[in-house]
Structures are given as structure tokens and as C-alpha cells.
Amino acid sequence: MNKQWKLPNLKEAQKRTKTPVNIEHSLFDIPECCKEMGKGKNYFIRTYGCQANERDGETMAGIFEELGYTQTLDMVNADVIILNTCAVRENAEDKVFGEVGHIKHLKRTNPDLILGICGCMAQEEAMVEKIIKVYKQVDLVFGTHNIYRLPQLLYDTMKTKERMIEVYSKEGEVIENLPVRRFGLHKAWVNIMYGCDKFCTYCIVPYTRGKERSRLKEDVMKEIDELVASNYKEVTLLGQNVNAYGKDLGYENGFADLLESVAKTGIPRIRFVTSHPWDFTQEMIDVIAKYPNIMPYIHLPVQSGNTQVLKLMGRRYTIEEYKDLFNRIKTAIPHCAFTTDIIVGFPNETDEQFEDTLKIVDECQYDAAFTFIYSPREGTPAARMVDTTPYEVKEVRLKRLIEKVAFYANQNNQKYVGRIEKVLVDGPSKKNSEVYSGYTESQKLVNFTCDKSVQVGDIIEVEIIEAKSWTLTGKQV
Ligand code: SAH
Ligand code: SF4
Ligand code: F3S
Numbered sequence: 001m002n003k004q005w006k007l008p009n010l011k012e013a014q015k016r017t018k019t020p021v022n023i024e025h026s027l028f029d030i031p032e033c034c035k036e037m038g039k040g041k042n043y044f045i046r047t048y049g050c051q052a053n054e055r056d057g058e059t060m061a062g063i064f065e066e067l068g069y070t071q072t073l074d075m076v077n078a079d080v081i082i083l084n085t086c087a088v089r090e091n092a093e094d095k096v097f098g099e100v101g102h103i104k105h106l107k108r109t110n111p112d113l114i115l116g117i118c119g120c121m122a123q124e125e126a127m128v129e130k131i132i133k134v135y136k137q138v139d140l141v142f143g144t145h146n147i148y149r150l151p152q153l154l155y156d157t158m159k160t161k162e163r164m165i166e167v168y169s170k171e172g173e174v175i176e177n178l179p180v181r182r183f184g185l186h187k188a189w190v191n192i193m194y195g196c197d198k199f200c201t202y203c204i205v206p207y208t209r210g211k212e213r214s215r216l217k218e219d220v221m222k223e224i225d226e227l228v229a230s231n232y233k234e235v236t237l238l239g240q241n242v243n244a245y246g247k248d249l250g251y252e253n254g255f256a257d258l259l260e261s262v263a264k265t266g267i268p269r270i271r272f273v274t275s276h277p278w279d280f281t282q283e284m285i286d287v288i289a290k291y292p293n294i295m296p297y298i299h300l301p302v303q304s305g306n307t308q309v310l311k312l313m314g315r316r317y318t319i320e321e322y323k324d325l326f327n328r329i330k331t332a333i334p335h336c337a338f339t340t341d342i343i344v345g346f347p348n349e350t351d352e353q354f355e356d357t358l359k360i361v362d363e364c365q366y367d368a369a370f371t372f373i374y375s376p377r378e379g380t381p382a383a384r385m386v387d388t389t390p391y392e393v394k395e396v397r398l399k400r401l402i403e404k405v406a407f408y409a410n411q412n413n414q415k416y417v418g419r420i421e422k423v424l425v426d427g428p429s430k431k432n433s434e435v436y437s438g439y440t441e442s443q444k445l446v447n448f449t450c451d452k453s454v455q456v457g458d459i460i461e462v463e464i465i466e467a468k469s470w471t472l473t474g475k476q477v
Contacts, residue, residue, distance in 0.1 A: 038069030049086025062179030172210030186457035305360030345394030
């Protein structure tokens, strides 16, 4: 094993101290040796997983472009391929290994091609061991805390023609001076915090992303002001638990106060993900209800409808508390759309406990739900639980759940028929370039016909003509 390598360590990654994290305004720089390193070369990034990872992809793209690289959307033309991975479930990892397999042949035609793996899988001990042993075509592995080191790591890999592995397993800092190349022209992601300290017993994220740490409010607002000045129409504030924003910095009413300041910039649309029910305060509900540019759409992961399962999951709320929160939001913002995340087949979940999950879907009648079969994650407490429920039983549960979710999605969407909705235009739809697509304020996807004068990024009024479970169809009024 190469002595220079820095391998991930889950035990280290799990540690949390009370020491405040460093907020770095000048940590990132491009070493002299790396300047113009990418001249005449192409980079390709594929991102898996959540919006936090998407945003990291934009940071890496920014770094590549500062090094002189050009983006390519076809990996065949790439000199560097980066797979920005997700570790949340086993199938996310399988996809990446499939891709790594495909890329092997590209290295035969282009021996100088560099294949890098980063993101959450790079933070997992077992995954990095597997890459070392099985996937010799991988040249570079770097972790979620090592993105700022990309220029030097790339340089070293090219220069030495040896494999580089650098994964820090630490609480993490906040680095403010990283570049960004945004992929959205009128919609932008803005990190407001990193990491997670909730340690839900099934989840790998607190290990792969480090301690819950907020950006300073003035740094977030500076980024938003720049987006407003560049005519961005929508910002999505990102964090694993945006509701906990500012707690670590001693801010009072951190997220409610931040949301209000962002709303006052006048940016037309503000969204945020993800809200953990535990930290959702009445102040936040009041601010969301007060400002029309905070979109009436909330992703409120429930995970299970059974309090005993929620307890084993370490979710810190009972189903009654969840329902109370849900109802308070619904009362304050009657037109609010809700989505959720649900896990079926948590170790030893009984039929009755699963029925409670179906019941909460009946009660909340979500607009959509992301539903998953529990996937054991090495190093987490749930992965150590003995699980006697057969996989086939879990598959049947998932199928029943998906049917119920689709029923309410359809029922909710039918209510839109005949309504006039404000839609932010994304561009021609995927299937038909004559038809445009965009999202309503409540985050419903709409395909619509419109005037030729309509531009990407416009907010227009669309009459809804038809509704299916996952899309609406309409025409501009
Ligand atoms: N921070 C967010 C969730 C991020 S992960 C929150 O707490 O709401 C996104 C979703 O993946 C989770 O909400 C959960 O439903 C699912 N998930 C996480 N770990 C999982 C696992 N081990 N198996 C199956 N689904 C999982
Ligand atoms: Fe994972 Fe729970 Fe943190 Fe969400 S809150 S990222 S589910 S540990
Ligand atoms: Fe996946 Fe990491 Fe996001 S595990 S869901 S990419 S934080």
C-alpha cells in the first residue's frame, strides 16, 4: 500500500467534538504548478445522489475551469472523468461500479485518461478497499472534505502516473473561497450548511459528510445577492437539516431569520431542502406563510408511520408530533404541497408497523414520496441489528406503498385542472421540443404550449388542462 495515501476511517468520521469548525476564506488556491494544467483538455463530471452532491459537482466544475479545462458532456472526449458518488443505499453504489466497469475500455483507447472517484462512497472504508483491490482503472480517489485539494491531487496523479487516494475523515471545515460553475442558468443551489449530526441509525450521511456546520449568514447572503444581481429566478437553500441552520453558530431563530432575509432580497422563488421535522419551529412556519416568494412546497421526510420504528431509527419524533407539525403547516399555508421520504423494511418492521406507514400516507395525502427499501450501511447502528424480515416481504410492502402514493399524487394533481398556475420556464420538454416544461410554485412539473416569445427563466401563467400522477399539461394564458 502506498504510504502517501490517506484512507477513510469510519470511527474517526463518527467523532464529534465541541470545537468550533474553521471558516476558511482563503484555504483554496491553485498552486503554481497547476496553472493552465487543463489547457486544451476536457473534463467530464457525473454526479449521483442528492442536491448537496450536485452542488459539489458545480464546485469541481468551477475548479476545472479555473485550471483551464473545458467541460464535455460526452465522456468519450474526456481527459479527466470524475464520478461524484452517493453512498446512501447499496443500489446507488452498484450503479457507480457498473460505470467504472464501462470506463475501463475508454482507458484502452486513451491511456492518459484519468478516472477519479469522489463523493460519499469515497468516504467509506469498504468501498475504497474494493476500489484498491478490484478496480485498477481508478486513478484518483478523494473525499468530500478534500474537494479543495483537487488541483494538487490531479497534478500529482498526472505527474507520478500513480494512484492517489486522499480521504480525510474529520468533522470538516467551511471553505468559502471555492469557485463555482453553475449548471442552472436561472435556478441555483446555495449551501447554507454542511454535514449532519442527527445520526439516524440507518444513515451513512453523518459519516460521509462530517459535522453539522453552518455558513455565516453574511456569506450566504453575499452569494444570494450575487445571484439576484445575475438575474437568477430561483434559489434552493441546501442542507441535510436546513432547520438546524445557525444553531452551531449560536444564532437565534437561525433558519427563520435567514429565510426572511433571503425573501427580502426579492428573488422570485425560494425553496429549501431538507427539513427534519424535529427542528421545524413555529417561527419558520410563520415566515414561510408570510412571504409569497417562499414557495408553498415542503419536503418533510417521515421515514415511518410507527412511533416504535421511528424510535429505533433515531428520528427523535413520535408520529403524533409529526402529524401535529404537518397540520400546523397545513393550517398556516393551506395551498402548501408536501412530499416525503419513506423507508420500508427497517430491521424487523412488522406488518402492523408497516400498516401504520400506509396510514400516515392516507392521513397526509402527500403530493409525492420517495420510497426506499431499507439498505444496511456498514458502520451504522442499524446494520448491526439482526433482521428476520425476508427481502420478498419488503418488496411487497414497497409495491403497496408506491401504489398508495401514486393514488394521492393523482388525486392532488386532478385538483389543478382548470387552475391558472405561475410556472417558471425551464425550456423545451424532454420528449417534444414544441412543448415547454417548468415547475409551478408548488413544485409540480408542467408541460405546456406557449408563445414563441417565451424565454427560459420567464415566469408565466399557464392554465392546467390535464393531470396525471407525476405531470400536469397546460397552455399559456
Ligand atoms: N437529510 C435528509 C435525508 C438525506 S438521505 C433527511 O433527514 O430528511 C435521503 C433519504 O434516503 C432519507 O430521507 C431516507 O429516506 C433514505 N435513506 C437514508 N439511508 C437509507 C438506508 N440506509 N436505506 C434506505 N433508505 C435510506
Ligand atoms: Fe441521514 Fe438522518 Fe442526517 Fe437525514 S437527518 S442525513 S436521514 S442522519
Ligand atoms: Fe448520497 Fe452523500 Fe447525498 S450519501 S444522498 S450523496 S450526502
